[in-house]
Amino acid sequence: MTDYSQIQEETARLADLSDDLSIPVPTCPGWTLAELVTHVGQTHRWAAHVLRERVQEKIWSREVPSGLAEGQSGDAAWLRSGAADLLETLRVTDPATPVWTWGPDKRASWWPRRMLFELVVHRADAELALGLDPEIPAGTAVDGIEEFLHNLPHAAWVTRPLARLDAEGATIHLHASDTDGEWTITQGPAGKITWSRGHAKSSAAVQGPVSDLLLLLYGRRSPDALTVYGDHDFLTRWLTTAAL
Known part of the structure; x- marks a missing residue:
C-alpha cells in the first residue's frame, strides 16, 4: 500500500x-x-x-x-x-x-x-x-517499475501502437545494478505485454541504477545513458512507443 x-x-x-x-x-x-x-x-x-x-x-x-x-x-x-x-x-x-x-x-x-x-x-x-539530477529512492523506483508494468497492458493508447511494431514474442530484460531487481517484459499479441520478475535471456537487455530504469520506461532517460545488450534498435522503438 x-x-x-x-x-x-x-x-x-x-x-x-x-x-x-x-x-x-x-x-x-x-x-x-x-x-x-x-x-x-x-x-x-x-x-x-x-x-x-x-x-x-x-x-x-x-x-x-x-x-x-x-x-x-x-x-x-x-x-x-x-x-x-x-x-x-x-x-x-x-x-x-x-x-x-x-x-x-x-x-x-x-x-x-x-x-x-x-x-x-x-x-x-x-x-x-532545471538542470538537476533526479534522485528516486531505490525502493520507490522498484515499486514504480512494477506499477508501470502492472498497468501498461490496460493502456490502450499504448498497446495499439505497440501492436504495430510487429514484435510479438520479443523480450526486454531490465537489470538493476544498485539493488535487487530484475524484470523481463514479453511482447504479446495485439500489443499486450506480460512481465515477470527474475533473470532471463532476452532480445534486448538494459542494466543500470534502478531509478534510471524507471525513468527509462517513462521516456525520461535514453538507453544510451545505460548499458544495453542485444537488439538496441528494437529496444529504442519499444521504449519510444510504450512511454506513458
Missing part, C-alpha cells in the same frame, strides 16, 4: 521547484513548468473527484472542475491545495470501494499508487528542466 506521506512529500518537492513557471520542460515537449504543474494538479483533482463521487464510468480529467479561470495556469499554492484535498479524500475512502480506473484494479486502492508515480515522474521532469 502506498504511504500517503510520499504523495505529500513529492507534492512539496514539485511545488518547491515551481518558482519560475515559464521554464520549458524538455521531457514534456511543448510544456513549461506552468503546464506541468497544471497537469499534475488537475490529475489530483480528477482522482479526488472519482473517489469522492464513487464514479463508475470513464471520466476525463478535463471534465473535473479545476478551480482555475479559463486559460489560467496553476501555481505552487494551487498544486498544494489539490494534493491536500486528494490526501484527505484518500484517508476517508475505504480502499475496497469500487470505482472507475483506467487500470486493471477497479477499486479505490488503485489510485494512491498511481498518483504517487504521476508525481515522482513529473517531479523528475521539473528537476531535469
Whole structure:
C-alpha cells in the first residue's frame, strides 16, 4: 500500500521547484513548468473527484472542475491545495470501494499508487528542466517499475501502437545494478505485454541504477545513458512507443 506521506512529500518537492513557471520542460515537449504543474494538479483533482463521487464510468480529467479561470495556469499554492484535498479524500475512502480506473484494479486502492508515480515522474521532469539530477529512492523506483508494468497492458493508447511494431514474442530484460531487481517484459499479441520478475535471456537487455530504469520506461532517460545488450534498435522503438 502506498504511504500517503510520499504523495505529500513529492507534492512539496514539485511545488518547491515551481518558482519560475515559464521554464520549458524538455521531457514534456511543448510544456513549461506552468503546464506541468497544471497537469499534475488537475490529475489530483480528477482522482479526488472519482473517489469522492464513487464514479463508475470513464471520466476525463478535463471534465473535473479545476478551480482555475479559463486559460489560467496553476501555481505552487494551487498544486498544494489539490494534493491536500486528494490526501484527505484518500484517508476517508475505504480502499475496497469500487470505482472507475483506467487500470486493471477497479477499486479505490488503485489510485494512491498511481498518483504517487504521476508525481515522482513529473517531479523528475521539473528537476531535469532545471538542470538537476533526479534522485528516486531505490525502493520507490522498484515499486514504480512494477506499477508501470502492472498497468501498461490496460493502456490502450499504448498497446495499439505497440501492436504495430510487429514484435510479438520479443523480450526486454531490465537489470538493476544498485539493488535487487530484475524484470523481463514479453511482447504479446495485439500489443499486450506480460512481465515477470527474475533473470532471463532476452532480445534486448538494459542494466543500470534502478531509478534510471524507471525513468527509462517513462521516456525520461535514453538507453544510451545505460548499458544495453542485444537488439538496441528494437529496444529504442519499444521504449519510444510504450512511454506513458
